[in-house]
Amino acid sequence: MGRSLIKFPVFIEAIRKCDNALKSYGILLTDVLTSNKENIFNNIINLLLGFIGTQIGIIDLLTSIGIFPDFIIGHSIGELICAYADGCLTAEETIQLTYFIGLALYESKIINGTMAEVNLDFETMKTVCPPDIDIACYNSKSNFIVSGPTDSVKAFLFKLQGNNKTIKEISCGNIPFHSRYMIPAASKCEEYINQILPQRTFCSSKWLTTSAYKCTNDLLPLYSKHYSSYLSSSVIFTNKIYSIPKDVVAIEISSHNILKHMKDSLHSTITNVTICNENNSVEKFLESIGKLYNIGLQPQIANLYPKIQFPVSRGTPMISHLIR
Numbered sequence: 001m002g003r004s005l006i007k008f009p010v011f012i013e014a015i016r017k018c019d020n021a022l023k024s025y026g027i028l029l030t031d032v033l034t035s036n037k038e039n040i041f042n043n044i045i046n047l048l049l050g051f052i053g054t055q056i057g058i059i060d061l062l063t064s065i066g067i068f069p070d071f072i073i074g075h076s077i078g079e080l081i082c083a084y085a086d087g088c089l090t091a092e093e094t095i096q097l098t099y100f101i102g103l104a105l106y107e108s109k110i111i112n113g114t115m116a117e118v119n120l121d122f123e124t125m126k127t128v129c130p131p132d133i134d135i136a137c138y139n140s141k142s143n144f145i146v147s148g149p150t151d152s153v154k155a156f157l158f159k160l161q162g163n164n165k166t167i168k169e170i171s172c173g174n175i176p177f178h179s180r181y182m183i184p185a186a187s188k189c190e191e192y193i194n195q196i197l198p199q200r201t202f203c204s205s206k207w208l209t210t211s212a213y214k215c216t217n218d219l220l221p222l223y224s225k226h227y228s229s230y231l232s233s234s235v236i237f238t239n240k241i242y243s244i245p246k247d248v249v250a251i252e253i254s255s256h257n258i259l260k261h262m263k264d265s266l267h268s269t270i271t272n273v274t275i276c277n278e279n280n281s282v283e284k285f286l287e288s289i290g291k292l293y294n295i296g297l298q299p300q301i302a303n304l305y306p307k308i309q310f311p312v313s314r315g316t317p318m319i320s321h322l323i324r
Contacts, residue, residue: 001054001255001276001285002015002033002050002053002054002057003033003034004281004282004285005054005057005058005061005282005285006033006034007282008061008282008304008305009304009305009306010057010060010061010064010303010304011057011058011060011061013060014053014056014057014060014091015029015030015033015053015057017056017091017092017095018049018053018056018091018092018095020092021091021092021093021095021096022049022095022096022099025099027045027049027099029049029050029053029095032046032049032050032053033050033053033054041171041173042173042174043106043173044102044105044106044173044174044175045099045102045103045105045106046102047102047171047172047173048077048080048098048099048101048102048173049095049098049099049102051077051098052077052080052081052094052095052098053095053098054276055078055081055084055253056081056084056091056094056095058253058275058276059081059084059085059253060091061304062251062275064300064303064304065289065299065300065301065303065304066298066299066300066303067251067292067297067299069085069206069251070206070248071206071207071208071244071248072085072086072206072207072208073208073210073237073240073241073244074207074209074210075137075210075235075237075254075258076136076137076177076178076235077177078253079209079210079211079230080094080097080098080101081094081253082203082207082209083097083203083207086203086204086206086207087204088203088204088207089197093196093197096196097193097196097197100189100192100193100195100196101189101192101193101231103192104185104188104189104191104192105173105175105185105189107188108184108185108188108189109184110175110176110181110182110184110185111149111150111176111181112149112150112174113147113148113149113150113153113172113174113175113176113177113179113181114147114148114149114150114153114154114169114172114174114176115136115145115146115147115153115169115170115172115176115177116145116146116153116157116167116168116169116170117139117143117144117145117167117168117169117170118143118144118145118146118157118160118165118166118167119142119143119165119166119167120142120144120160120165121141121142122138122141122142122144125144128159128160129146129156130148130152130155130156132148132149132152133146133147133148133149133152133153133156133179134146134147134148134176134178134179134180134181134234135147135234136176136177136178136179136234136235137178137234137235137237138234138235138236138237138238138239139237139238139241139258140237140238140241141238145170145178145235147172147176147177147178147179147181148176148179148181149176149181150174157169177231178231178232178233178234178235179232180232181232182231182232183232185231186229186231186232189231208240208243210235210236210237210239210240211230211233211235211236241259241266244266244267244270245267246267246269246270247269247270248270248271249270249271249273249292249295249297250266250270250271250272250273251273251274251275251292252272252273252274252275253274253275253276254274254275254276255276257272257274259272259274260272260274271295273288273291273292273295274288275288286301289301289304
């Protein structure tokens, strides 16, 4: 998705800001997004930079056309981009924070882990989930993400598959996020975060954090030891989904249109528009903006394109004969 959106000047400018913030560490977001190496995202640093860098660009694209959120909800690592969308952190601070969290995970002794999405009711999940696997994310009444040692998770998934249960492995860079196995990275993560974040950064009431770890006094959920605790605690997404007002437009920045599969949690009157999708094309992105227009928003799409410099060159064709 990041590669295709590089065609837009606003997106390019966002990536440049990230590149300037990262170059002193010997890495560029541009290189991560445009690399043809098949295994580039096996490295957790590249994986996180790709996720968050692309979303910084998408937030800038949305704001450039006049789309601003009334509420912001993050899912797992998506809490990082909430800090930027909420105005708590600059693009430079957000991408540097992402880099150092990835570095802390890379340098820590964490088991080889796997995460997977499982569609079961909660009572069944409690019964069948092995003791060495944690429920990482509570997405809805019947949708959960599990996290734990790779061998154990794969064996669990194989058993569920045999019972015709719907499952899906999730790309996580072999890091078992939101599980007890993240504890070894906590101190290293806290050390790096203290270097990057302002000493006290507060978030607005727009940001509905999904962390099971509760912060106080509206402190930024990513602040210092809070975020290192967030890495090992569960994501309580379902509670925030239920709190979404009935008549809203939910703009989901995601690769798989997760909200579409949570009809049991969303009000039927909520309109869900997904900005990213698996097709990774500019056309699909523009279709999403078109949907926002069709449901009553007024995106200023001219802002997506370079400004026309007058006078235009002599070779510029006329379009009047095309109009009927």
